[in-house]
Amino acid sequence: MAKKNTDEVRFAPTGIGDEKDGAVQKGVDLPSATRKKHKSLGLSEDDLKSMFKQMYLQRRFEERAMQQYQKGKFGGFLHLYIGQEAVSTGTVFALNDDDDIITAYRDHGWGICRGVTPKEGMAELFGKVTGCSKGKGGSMHFAKTENHFWGGYGIVGGHIPIGGGLGFANKYEQNGRIAACFFGDGAVDQGSLHETFNISKLWGLPVIYVVENNGYSMGTAAKRHTVEDIVDRAKGYGMKSAVVNGMDVFSVYETMKEVAEDVRENSEPWLLEIRTYRYRGHSMSDPQKYRTKEELETYQKNDPIERIKRYLLGNDILNEEEIEEIENKVEQVVLDAVEFADASDFPDEAELYDDMFVEDDPYFHN
């Protein structure tokens, strides 16, 4: 006989995670960062300077993009990556330049790190023909396929099978390359992820699947929308896995380097949960009522750019003036990009259906 339930029926996920004072804990628990110094990670002083410059470029690019958006220079969605720059940077420095990278819609930092120039990036945001996707992709569809950066996808979890496909292609062609597929914590319960993990393990696809767990899927804390630790999804598929501190570029670099080597050698998939934090709202229209200023500030104390700056200063690799010089140069590059985007033309209406297929599809239009 069915149990008679006199209590209120609850579907809200209270009681999971580390519930404190009746509220589900928010944000992510950052694992400790690597203690290794740059030399033992195989990084030169020049590498460190480039990493710093790259992260600072991603940040200033987006801060200026936000300003241009607020000025009404372009519309639509704008999802900022600010706070997460160590993930893109540590990864790109660790992988080979011809390894494939694919990500979701929070893609500006990734594009810039993989060779979308600030001019091409800003023009793409402005919807201009000089943009990296000829102005027809916008914020969510940065891409630079000649650099093996496949974009920028808007459907949550939709690109995960494509990441698997990139791995499949590399294995099939025996070209020694691997693929890295990034997605948010909001994607981990999509069927597409589980189907892809299953076939990836079965077929030994050389893919590093990475969840950039920034604690939130839009306004919903990860601990409210998903059960258990995300990294444990790997167990169900017999995949190797690790949790990484994504606020520390050295930690991302170290793990990525080791994992890439293993994936390349043994041709099998991995799952990494890189814990990080986004400082800005989900997109520009987010009032951020789901978190407190104090919570945000806690993570900002671990800021990846400030961290590497402290390292550079503390190890006498750069002094204050040299840092300022790099920052000023980056600032100018970004300002030039804004000017370039503003002055560029919109795509011609006649190009609307161009570039939809690799080869012209005779059945689609004409």
Ligand SMILES: Cc1ncc(C[n+]2csc(CCOP(=O)(O)OP(=O)(O)O)c2C)c(N)n1
């Ligand atoms: C299949 C699908 N469902 C819902 C949405 C609406 N949506 C856009 S972004 C988003 C949140 C995803 O969060 P997460 O994966 O954690 O990525 P983050 O924004 O934190 O980078 C949702 C639900 C969508 N784009 N696609």
Ligand SMILES: [Mg+2]
């Ligand atoms: Mg998220």
